[in-house]
Amino acid sequence: MRNSITDYALLLLLAVIWSTSFLLIKVGVETVAPFTLTAARLTIAAVLFCIYLAIKGQWIPMHPQALLLYFVVGVVGNSLPFVLISWGEVYISSALAAILMGIMPISTFVLAHYFVSTESMTRRKAVGIFFGFCGLITLVGLPALLGLGDHILGQLAVLGGALSYSFATIFVRLQPTFTRYKMAAGVTIAAAMISIPLAFLFESPFAATPSSESLWAILVLALFPTAMASLIYFRVIKNLGATTFAQINYVVPVLGSLWGVLLLGEMLAWNIFIAMFLVLCGIYFIQSKSSIRSKSGG
Template identity: 30%
Template sequence: MSATAPLRGAPAAGPPAHPARSSAAPVRRPALDWRLRFTTLCLIWGFSFLLIKVGTQGYAPLQVTLGRMVFGTAVLGAVLLLRRERLPRGARTWGHLTVAAFLLNALPFTLFAYAELTVSSTLAGICNATTPLWSMLLSLAALSDDRPTRRGVAGLGIGFAGVLIVLGAWRSLTGQGIGHDATGTVLALVASASYAVGWAYVRRTLANTGGSNLAMSASQLLLGTAQLAVVTPLFTSFPTAFPVGPLLAVAALGVLGTGVAFLLQYGLVAEIGPTRATLVTYFIPVIATAAGVALLGERLTWNTPVGALVVLAGAALTQGGARRAGRRARTWPALRPARRAPLRLPGSGPQP
């Protein structure tokens, strides 16, 4: 989720230990061109909503979420071992990671899974695109160190107007209903808002920990998996059957959507910068809509794509639609901005 919070700050490479030797060392370039990896990331996150829908056809929402977390943690854990990186230390860091795991992984992943029991994967994908709008709303509520500009406020209004268009809100005035399950829609929107809250929390609490992106992210997923491992047995019964289709969907959701996608995102931010990398946000609902209609036979009315375009336009306006608060601005001590760029953690980007 991703959802999106803006991508901020590509990871900076440290100074070489031997400057004289580093100038002669060959530059290692990724085997795949960044455009191909960018397209792959868009497809992975766009198809994630379809995979959630398929997964919930065979397993309970909490089981789908737990499964994707287990597979995603396994991917990052394996890469962590190959690179011989260590997990972060310090009880305080692990405490903040526990909160981040809940806000950025366990909660939104579960809410999206429950939402897709009653709403289409298309609608869920569009709701996911509202995360920048929630981030701007948090800025207005003085929960951010960024002050919204007029452009950002305009984007907020336009974006939420797009949500009303997607839902067909005018139908409720004629007694026809909005055409979508209200509970499922609210769950998907709350999931998107959770990404925004979690990202703000990460920026303020985990920016100066000194751990690598990979180590911090693997730790966060591990904690989220532990949270779900405790909760899931309390609210679900052990599956009596393991249908292959939904099981493969959950595995793909975890391995690709939660594990591989993070590695692709991290590499893109490092190579092409956060500005171009964040463009993935605007392709996710388009791909989610195309996948839902073409492969799941979901019904598409005119207001859904039109509203989605309005939502994306509003989200685009909110990007950069905030300015840093001045030094004299009054903030709560616990909400003062960190000086370093925040770490990229799974769920803090535009993923579902």
Template identity: 25%
Template structure:
């Protein structure tokens, strides 16, 4: 199919971009960390079933493989989603704002890689891109010096810490010597992250009794678990094999516009000039810090990158 990569890329952008809106809906009915834990209870079971289907042995067997799973569970699933869901409970943080802050992850990942791999240095343009990424977050948060601890500023900062956690986890997994298949890594990380978030939920005093069961609540949980997580990651794996990590990571920059549109349509969230400006600054930062990789890899749907299935 000639346009398979493009179609799958756009579907993934819609699934992951609209997830921010679904989180915003769900935290109205669920305690945030418990909501994130329940999402990955379901998604983890689905992903483990898929891993068992496509792999001969999806169970980690060595200490290094379980260490890799632990990194994924702590940083990529547990800390990232707990902080993201808490941040989105604030009414001052829109779906688009959350998506833009999270879209910093590829930039932050590059920065962590440079810090943790001394042989790779961050040049002047790359450093400028990193600084612009941080400035984009400041634009979005709009901190008032007289009230730096306003709820929306704190919430935006928590989402930024979530993006930091995801970026650090990405670098730590790449540094690992373990060679666990990605399907197995994702499945066990989801389940491990869910366990950690359940523990954090209990520690925060959240309870099942605080859940309000409504049609919207069930739809939000189902959408995030099945579509944004299980189906979304299956599409991600498919595109990762054919396009490579640089190209597929560009989906991070299609998610904010989707989040803005779905947030507007479903929740009536306004797309402000501040949101657009913040996204623009983050995009410029991304272009600077990833300029060489983008130059080498684009256009991302060039026929030379397509696999046999595209013929």
């Protein structure tokens, strides 16, 4: 029971950390191009992991299965969705992108049924997915759906990013566990190695003249939404399962809206609270009945 409570607390912490990324990226890209920003945050995080491993006198596993994990999650869970979503949002609104990203928990739910023996489809989980998606719609509003059908390629790109996250989640769920900080370090190093050439291919990193605010934003992005988040990511997927973890895609936009109210002076709207209530209901229903009974001591 104690471990379960800890895992749900970590899931919430991960949502809080990732929800700050929107604000930090907004500050960072004011003077640093997006591919360069991504390469910088990943490289800083990778260097920090390397320093930590060197202090401990250790290194990441290099056997074929570990290398496959680093490459797949580095590409499918980091570089590819970033490129697809960033490109897609050039052509569609952020509200519509958020709705399209809502396919991630649904596709993870379906994929888990077929590939993860302990996460079969149930009516209860389907109700939970429905509540979570309703929470997302409540947050962004039905008018965002009016953009469906326009800029098909942009919408397909965002959907591709969502599906990439789903595949990465299922892949991690299926991998044998080894030390989490080594898994996080390996994936971060691989993602950095992939992102650096992309930055030079599409942008001119050495020509950037970043402001101090952008530099601070990149550093915080490296420390928390990248390095710390990676450590939590591997634990909660293994302990809570892919379907429960995927609900973070519904929690993050709600928390992001709250950050906008607290830090940017945006108007506090009633739909934020209703959306959070629906998302939390969704997470509750996705848990199995036996899991709930064990937590209550029944």
